[in-house]
Amino acid sequence: MQLKAIFAALAAAQYATAQELMRFGCSQLTIDRIDPLVNPDSLPSPHLHQVIGGNSFNVSMTPGKLDPPAASSCTSCTYSEDFSNYWTANVYFRARNGSFKRVPQVANLGLGVQGGMTVYYIRGYQASAKVTAFPPGFRMLVGDPANKEASKVPSGLCYRCEANMQQSPFGGAPCTGSDTKYFPKAACGGGWRVTVTFPSCWDGKNTDSPDHKSHIAYPASGTFESGGSCPKTHPVKIPQVMYEIMFDTRQFNNKADWPADGSQPFHWSTGDNTGYGIHGDYLFGWKGDALQKAMDTKCSGDNCKALQRQADTKAVACTKGQTAREDIGTEKWLSVLPGQNSMPM
Ligand SMILES: *[C@@H]1O[C@H](CO)[C@@H](O)[C@H](O)[C@H]1NC(C)=O
Numbered sequence: 001m002q003l004k005a006i007f008a009a010l011a012a013a014q015y016a017t018a019q020e021l022m023r024f025g026c027s028q029l030t031i032d033r034i035d036p037l038v039n040p041d042s043l044p045s046p047h048l049h050q051v052i053g054g055n056s057f058n059v060s061m062t063p064g065k066l067d068p069p070a071a072s073s074c075t076s077c078t079y080s081e082d083f084s085n086y087w088t089a090n091v092y093f094r095a096r097n098g099s100f101k102r103v104p105q106v107a108n109l110g111l112g113v114q115g116g117m118t119v120y121y122i123r124g125y126q127a128s129a130k131v132t133a134f135p136p137g138f139r140m141l142v143g144d145p146a147n148k149e150a151s152k153v154p155s156g157l158c159y160r161c162e163a164n165m166q167q168s169p170f171g172g173a174p175c176t177g178s179d180t181k182y183f184p185k186a187a188c189g190g191g192w193r194v195t196v197t198f199p200s201c202w203d204g205k206n207t208d209s210p211d212h213k214s215h216i217a218y219p220a221s222g223t224f225e226s227g228g229s230c231p232k233t234h235p236v237k238i239p240q241v242m243y244e245i246m247f248d249t250r251q252f253n254n255k256a257d258w259p260a261d262g263s264q265p266f267h268w269s270t271g272d273n274t275g276y277g278i279h280g281d282y283l284f285g286w287k288g289d290a291l292q293k294a295m296d297t298k299c300s301g302d303n304c305k306a307l308q309r310q311a312d313t314k315a316v317a318c319t320k321g322q323t324a325r326e327d328i329g330t331e332k333w334l335s336v337l338p339g340q341n342s343m344p345m
């Protein structure tokens with residue numbers, strides 16, 4: 001490890017300790033055009049997703065009918081009692097000639113698994129506050145794939161253009177500094193770090209809601225990190241779930257391949273080429289009271305005593321084939337994005 005890399009890792013670790021946060025890697029489970037939260041029973045769903053977690057992930061995951069810890073035989077997450085599913089859209093590069101190729105994902109600094117995402121469960125700074133783990137069947141959505149306005153991107157969702165793969169200099173806490181709500185405009189030497197943070201308050205009753213958002217809320221004042229309290233409508237403090245996804249854009253850094261008019265070459269798999277459509281989906285699936293134990297014992301990092309951890313190789317071995325079989329532009333260039341008949345913008 002180079003010195004600079006060690007400093008970047010140290011800064012990240014300090015941030016982790018201050019917040020008593022669980023941070024662990026999950027490798028890619030599948031890339032599939034299904035969405036059991038927003039489009040259950042629809043095969044295929046409108047756009048493509050990259051998914052991590054338990055291998056019971058399926059077109060439909062009705063609470064009471066499918067219990068992820070019981071229905072899964074493996075998880076791609078390093079904590080082996082975590083059969084939750086976590087997913088986002090995929091990122092594509094559109095070359096000057098109009099063809100698309102999928103941007104690969106790589107593991108975050110300091111984590112062993114390949115591709116996939118880094119998952120955080122954050123207790124916040126208020127050490128004494130009770131943080132209630134999600135109940136079985138809980139699910140939620142943050143962000144809006146159809147959003148076209150910067151002001152409507154929730155705080156805690158953003159892009160960081162990394163200068164190099166060592167993430168050095170370290171850019172500080174997520175969505176601070178030069179992080180943006182829109183796709184990075186430069187060719188980034190270390191790809192992108194995309195952050196998706198969920199609200200941290202719950203109504204205490206509903207495991208879901210028609211828009212998959214109304215049962216959760218942001219703190220009434222301040223921020224979760226600063227110990228802000230939950231609003232009366234949503235009084236229960238839940239772990240703040242956060243995803244970090246490293247998109248390795250380096251093979252697309254040749255500006256001669258970018259659109260001649262200077263427009264943004266990167267697109268979400270929804271067709272969005274602004275970045276404002278950033279969103280993430282969460283479906284709880286921890287076994288028994290494992291997540292509550294992790295919160296109560298202030299678990300930190302990816303090797304916490306209260307939880308069972310599997311070898312990285314076992315997490316990486318947990319994969320699932322596509323349900324909606326189609327070419328997703330990993331090797332070959334595509335003329336249209338999966339599920340998109342034409343370019344929407
Ligand atoms: C997914 O759902 C289908 C239909 O409900 C079922 O036949 C199949 O076994 C499920 N797959 C997995 C991996 O659970």
Ligand SMILES: *[C@@H]1O[C@H](CO)[C@@H](O)[C@H](O)[C@H]1NC(C)=O
Binds near residue numbers: 095096098099257333
């Ligand atoms: C489009 O451009 C890419 C990048 O330069 C190239 O690799 C690909 O072969 C081209 N596709 C077609 C159909 O010309």
